[in-house]
Amino acid sequence: MDRNENVIEVHHVSKLYGLNKTEAVRLMEAGSQKKEVQKKTGVSVALWDINLEIPRGQIFVIIGLSGSGKSTLVRCFNRLNKPTSGSVCFNGRDLSKLSKKELLTFRRNNISMVFQSFGLMSHRDVLGNVAYGLEVKGVSKAEREKKAMEVISMVGLSGWEHQSCKNLSGGMRQRVGIARALANDPDVLLMDEPFSALDPLVRQDMQFELLQIQRKLKKTVIFITHDIDEAFKLGDTVAIMKDGKLVQVDTPEQMSEHPANEYVEAFINNADKSHVLCVHNIMITPKALIQTDDGPEHAIRVMNKNELSTVYVVDKDLHLAGVLTINDALRARKEHLLITDIMEKEIPVVDTDTLVADIMALAASAHYPIAAVGKDGQLKGIVTKAKVLSSLA
Ligand SMILES: Nc1ncnc2c1ncn2[C@@H]1O[C@H](COP(=O)(O)OP(=O)(O)OP(=O)(O)O)[C@@H](O)[C@H]1O
Ligand SMILES: [Mg+2]
Structure with missing residues (x-):
């Protein structure tokens, strides 16, 4: 296979829909606009002389x-x-040939395609959808399921393999769509x-x-x-x-x-x-939370499991109480302290309606993700430094 730099090369591609194409082409070559051509000839010029390297x-x-x-x-x-x-070459091969x-x-x-409408088979579970392409190719059951599990995990759907796609949210369905496309490699x-x-x-x-x-x-x-x-x-x-x-x-x-x-x-x-984004547009769900009456042992386990060095602490109504670092948690365990004694309580919080532009400075100096809190004082999400900076592209 040709491993040149461009995977796709498009040479002078035009696509016209309608009967009177010859006249439409003549008009386009003479410099007419798509709308005018449509009106005069009934031909829709969907693509005109596209040259492109991907x-x-x-x-x-x-x-x-x-x-x-x-x-x-x-x-x-x-x-x-x-x-x-015109022609389209893929890995150096003309597709028309x-x-x-x-x-x-x-x-x-x-080549695999992912659509807006997901296009999943509702009678199959997540695994069945993701493994489908490999099944069609005749890959053995064990091998295709192994590959499918790998990509399912990559799109964050581990544990959902045997759920019916009917039960999934839009975002999760699209994860399945992506996993299915990736499974074919x-x-x-x-x-x-x-x-x-x-x-x-x-x-x-x-x-x-x-x-x-x-x-x-x-x-x-x-x-x-x-x-x-x-x-x-x-x-x-x-x-x-x-x-x-x-x-x-x-x-x-x-x-x-x-x-x-x-x-x-x-x-x-x-x-x-x-680009007048608010905090609620860019905040994400925290990977983990701990509660004020949890012990340090539990906090350490949660942080380890989620690979976090800090974790937010909330009361049972999800009101933000503070933030706990792994060092604090380890110290609490050693010295038999409560996490509420040792956690940091004076932490910056932002309202979910704050403009992202207004938290730039805060984000730049923050040592951990910023807590986004609703009017009711409940923790709604966290905002990472990277999201703040990248949202202002
Ligand atoms: N099968 C078809 N028959 C006739 N005209 C078509 C056909 N498919 C596409 N067109 C026309 O080609 C043009 C380009 O359509 P296309 O669907 O590629 O646009 P798009 O940029 O993907 O639009 P959208 O953002 O709405 O998806 C449009 O004018 C459309 O009406
Ligand atoms: Mg389209």
């Missing part, structure tokens, strides 16, 4: 307004769509708006986890979104589309600094406005 091992994001051609383009990558003209059988093998082995993961149906908090967690998984496995991920925040957060490279054409392909930094035109600028500025 480097191996990156998260490559494709962004654009609805109808700009994003889905049409990525469907050319697994040949669910056949370009009207593959026989039916080769195409089938290619789809099974080299493809070269490329195509993700068409995978997180758009999820609520903002879950969505943030999923973005973070996708980043972690990608950094670990170094898979090429092609990720479609409407959301520039998501694009900039995830993308090593971002491609922006308009009316079936590529407008700019760049790193988020370059794109912010040198937008190719007003369309790109408008996209980015719009993102800036929406």
Whole structure:
């Protein structure tokens, strides 16, 4: 297999829908706009003269307004769509040259797709869904279940293997979708708006986890979104589309600094406005909590198990009482103290409605995640330094 730098290369790809394509092409070549062509010929120009290289091992994001051609383009990558003209090469092979059988093998082995709508089989449990692709390939039961368990754990679903997918939340279903795609160990993961149906908090967690998984496995991920925040957060490279054409392909930094035109600028500025994130948009659920009447032994165990060096302490109504470090817990055990005697009680807390911009300084100097507390004094979540800093991309 060709192991060159680019996993996918797109050469002059156009995709037109409709009968009078010859006339539509003539008009496009003469410089007409998609809308005009549609009106005059009834032909929809979904893609026009796309040239693109997708480097191996990156998260490559494709962004654009609805109808700009994003889905049409990525469907050319697994040949669910056949370009009207132009070619797509995958690992150096022209996809149009593959026989039916080769195409089938290619789809099974080299590329997997994750959809917004999950597309899970509801009569199968989590394990059955994740192992499905391997089952189709004829991998033995023991081997496919071993692999499936491995990726299930990677997406944080250990313990849920035998649950029916019906019982899962949206975020968890999408974890199954990702695990299923990863189980095949493809070269490329195509993700068409995978997180758009999820609520903002879950969505943030999923973005973070996708980043972690990608950094670990170094898979090429092609990720479609409407959301520039998501694009900039995830993308090593971002491609922006308009009316079936590529407008700019760049790193988020370059794109912010040198937008190719007003369309790109408008996209980015719009993102800036929406960047009025509050703490509740970026906080996460603490991995572990301990209660005021727990003993130091228990606190130590909880911290060990979750690999934490500090843990928040709450009363039985979830009101924040303090924070306990592992050193304090060890000392409490040795000296037979109560954790409430030894924990730090004077801790910075932020209201969940605080603007992220207003906690930058606090986050930068904090030694542990900041506690986010509701009006009722209950602990609602924690905010890590990394989330605060990365949320202002
Ligand atoms: N099967 C089809 N028949 C006719 N026109 C189509 C077909 N599929 C897509 N199109 C047209 O191609 C253009 C691009 O559609 P596409 O679905 O790729 O856009 P998109 O960027 O993915 O949009 P969205 O963000 O809404 O998913 C649109 O104008 C659409 O109407
Ligand atoms: Mg689409």
